[in-house]
Amino acid sequence: KQEVTQIPAALSVPEGENLVLNCSFTDSAIYNLQWFRQDPGKGLTSLLLIQSSQREQTSGRLNASLDKSSGRSTLYIAASQPGDSATYLCAVINTGGFKTIFGAGTRLFVKA
Amino acid sequence: KAGVTQTPRYLIKTRGQQVTLSCSPISGHRSVSWYQQTPGQGLQFLFEYFSETQRNKGNFPGRFSGRQFSNSRSEMNVSTLELGDSALYLCASSQADRTDQYFGAGTRLSVL
Numbered sequence: 001k002q003e004v005t006q007i008p009a010a011l012s013v014p015e016g017e018n019l020v021l022n023c024s025f026t027d028s029a030i031y032n033l034q035w036f037r038q039d040p041g042k043g044l045t046s047l048l049l050i051q052s053s054q055r056e057q058t059s060g061r062l063n064a065s066l067d068k069s070s071g072r073s074t075l076y077i078a079a080s081q082p083g084d085s086a087t088y089l090c091a092v093i094n095t096g097g098f099k100t101i102f103g104a105g106t107r108l109f110v111k112a
Numbered sequence: 113k114a115g116v117t118q119t120p121r122y123l124i125k126t127r128g129q130q131v132t133l134s135c136s137p138i139s140g141h142r143s144v145s146w147y148q149q150t151p152g153q154g155l156q157f158l159f160e161y162f163s164e165t166q167r168n169k170g171n172f173p174g175r176f177s178g179r180q181f182s183n184s185r186s187e188m189n190v191s192t193l194e195l196g197d198s199a200l201y202l203c204a205s206s207q208a209d210r211t212d213q214y215f216g217a218g219t220r221l222s223v224l
Contacts, residue, residue: 034213043116043202044215089155091213099168100145100213102155 002027002094006103013080014111021075021106023090028068031093035064035075037086038105044089048075052095080110114139116205116216123221130191133219137184137205143167144186145213146178149200161186190221198223 003026013019023033032051036044048057048064050073056065061078077084087105094101117136125131137144145168146158157170161180178188184205190197200220204213 032211036215041200041220043118043217044204046212046214049212091155098160099157099170100147101157102147104154 002030002092002099002101004090004092004101004103006088006090006106008106009104010107010109012109012111015080015082017080017110018076018078019080019108021077021088021090021108023073023075023103025071025073025092025101027094028071029095030068031095031098033064033066033073034091034093035062035073036089036091038089039086047088077108080108082110082112084108085110116203116214118201118203118216118219120219121217123219124224125193125221126224127193127195129193130189131193131221133188133190133201133203133221135186135188135203135205135216137186137203138214141205141207141214142184143206144180144184145204145206146186146188147202147204148172149202149218150198155202158188193223195223197221 005024007022034049035047038044050066063076066073087107089105090103119134143162145160149155160168164180175191180186200218202218204215206213
């Protein structure tokens with residue numbers, strides 16, 4: 001059974017700092033992995049999607065990496081801004097069954 | 113291009129009632145997935161529909177059901193509501209091959 005864990009659960013950093021959010025999964029037979037952000041009371045916004053054959057994806061100040069063999073993904077945020085404050089969620093889709101399993105999220109607060 | 117639209121945004125029901133939530137996917141998207149989000153359990157997969165057929169199902173009781181219409185719009189129904197069904201219900205759409213999932217703003221259901 002696939003389990004997705006995100007560490008840390010919460011993070012508070014000063015503006016301008018570079019930071020890394022971690023996601024680990026127990027079953028390496030994944031179809032893809034997707035990072036989302038969620039603002040309070042809102043839906044999810046897709047940030048980056050990494051297919052199982054890829055190692056990383058980049059979009060602006062965001063970079064996500066994937067290491068299937070170790071069951072890990074990281075989301076790197078460069079030069080953090082107060083507007084980055086949100087909950088960041090990692091989700092994997094398994095090749096068997098194609099169900100989407102979410103981690104519990106990392107709540108990020110960037111102080112001005 | 114319009115995003116994923118969920119209606120209604122808020123609902124208040126009492127125990128024992130039933131409720132129907134609606135989701136209109138992005139034009140051209142044929143897959144619609146439903147999720148339940150609660151503070152205690154996080155985001156949990158309910159089911160996925162593709163071309164009017166349920167393709168995947170999570171571990172929820174039979175009180176939770178859904179359907180998809182020929183125009184890809186989907187509805188989710190919960191019968192005999194319980195207090196524990198209070199949650200944010202999110203819908204996501206994607207193209208046929210499980211690429212990027214795009215989420216709606218959600219329907220917040222409160223069961224009294």
